[in-house]
Amino acid sequence: MNTSKLIALDADGVLLDYNLAYAGAWERAFGQRPALRNPQAYWAVERWGVPVLQGEALQRFRSSFDAQFWSTVPAIAGAVRACEKLVAAGYELVCVSALKPEFAQARQANLKALGFPIEKVMATSSEAANGRSPKAHALAQLRPVAFVDDFLPYFQGVPAQIHSALVLREPEGSPNHGAGLDAVHSSHSHLAQFADWWLAR
Incomplete structure (x- = not known):
């Protein structure tokens, strides 16, 4: 049984x-x-x-995803409070985000400015390798009791002893369906629902 008091949380779509x-x-x-x-x-x-x-317009748009952008993403409604509840119950939180490493500090500053009780951000690749989540290696090292993400492919290869919690947000065009759902332990409409469910178990 995994007795860790660490919970790993995705950023975009879960916290932000x-x-x-x-x-x-x-x-x-x-x-x-x-x-x-x-x-x-x-x-x-x-x-x-x-x-x-395409072309110059695409490059212009991509250039706006800079440190300023990654330090100013707004919080999802209820996410800060959900994190506060988990911390009050004795859990430590870490953000595991598919983000270029050079923007990890901006993401940390973003979370801090919004009041999230999260002290650590781990940036991973966004590309799967051999059908395995780019977050799987970081999660195997962290060994959290639970991992919450809103992108089903990011659960591939995550150690089975880590509780996999999928946030099922907006449905149209969502990748969150199919055989991969068999590897998910629970699903929730948002982080606040996960936190209440987790603490009430």
Whole structure:
């Protein structure tokens, strides 16, 4: 039995609202905030009324995903309180994020500014290797009691003794379906629901 008091949490989609921040990045790059097209879309590019970019315009947009962007992503409603509840119950929290390592400090500053009781950010690759989650190695080292993410492929290869909790957010275009669900121990609509369920077990 895993008796760890450490819980690993994904950032974008669990702690932080990347999809909302995406609209801000677009506005920074092009001077106009995009209109909301589909609030039920999982992917930001499908949620907002934006065109497919190529060439110089694409490079311009990508350049706005800098340290300023990664240090100013807003919190998902209820996420800070959920973390506070877990910490009050004796758990330590770590953020395991598929983020370029050079932005880990910006992500840490972002979480701190928002009031999250999280002292450590581990940045991993975003690319799977041999069908294994890019987060699996970090999680095997950390050995948390639970890992919460909103992207089903990131549970592939995670040690079975770690409780895998999937956040099932916006359904349209979501990758969170199929055979991979068999490896998930629980699913929740958001982190606040996971925290209440976990503490009530």
